[in-house]
Amino acid sequence: MTESDPFLHRAASYLRTAPEPGWDAISAKVRAAVHAASLPGWPIRASRDLGHGVVYISDHALRSLLARELRRKFVCQPTRIAFTLEGNVLRAIDIDVTGSYGTQLRELGDDIRRTVIDTVRLILDDLDDDGRTPSGPIDVTISDVVDGDPLG
Structure with a gap:
């Protein structure tokens, strides 16, 4: 093992104690962003074990996929997507949506339900170990209606 250079040791010690210029102004925002990005998620089983292991998807990833698909296909803004899990098996999905004034809301709800079923x-997997569909009931609530595009 080699001896550390005393100059490098002093420089490293100083750099560890000296704050980055401007850090005080942004530290709260940076820390909040780090905490928000590392939210714990729940694993949802995406495949049965057929001898090759089981694949899982996080609830955050599935929620993001569903929201993106709904925004892509419909003039709506998903405001809440909640999952009911039994262990790590998806049993139900509950979605709140903001729609656009003039949209046939019953048809929008039915279209959203079909899109969610197809995406899930x-x-x-289509069936769990008990032969039930993992998606279970899908409840869609139009919780608000706005003029124009809810995304805009």
């Missing part, structure tokens, strides 16, 4: 079936 692409990601998760």
Whole structure:
């Protein structure tokens, strides 16, 4: 083992104690962003074990995929997507949506439900070990209606 250079040791000690210029002004925002990015998630089983292991998707990833697909296909803004899990098996999905004035809301809800079913079936196995569909009931609530595009 080699001896450390005393100059490098002093420089490293100083750099550890000296704050980055401007850090005081942004530290609260940076720390909040780090904490928000590291939210713990729940694993949702995406495949059955057929001898090759089990694949999981996080609830955050599935929620993001569903929200993106709904915004892409419809003039709406998903405001809440909640999952009911039994262990790590998806049993139900509850979605709140802001729609656009003039939209046929019943049809929008039905279209959203079909899109969610199709999307979930692409990601998760169609049947769980008990033979039930993992998506279970999908409840869609139009919680608000706005003029124009809810995203804009």
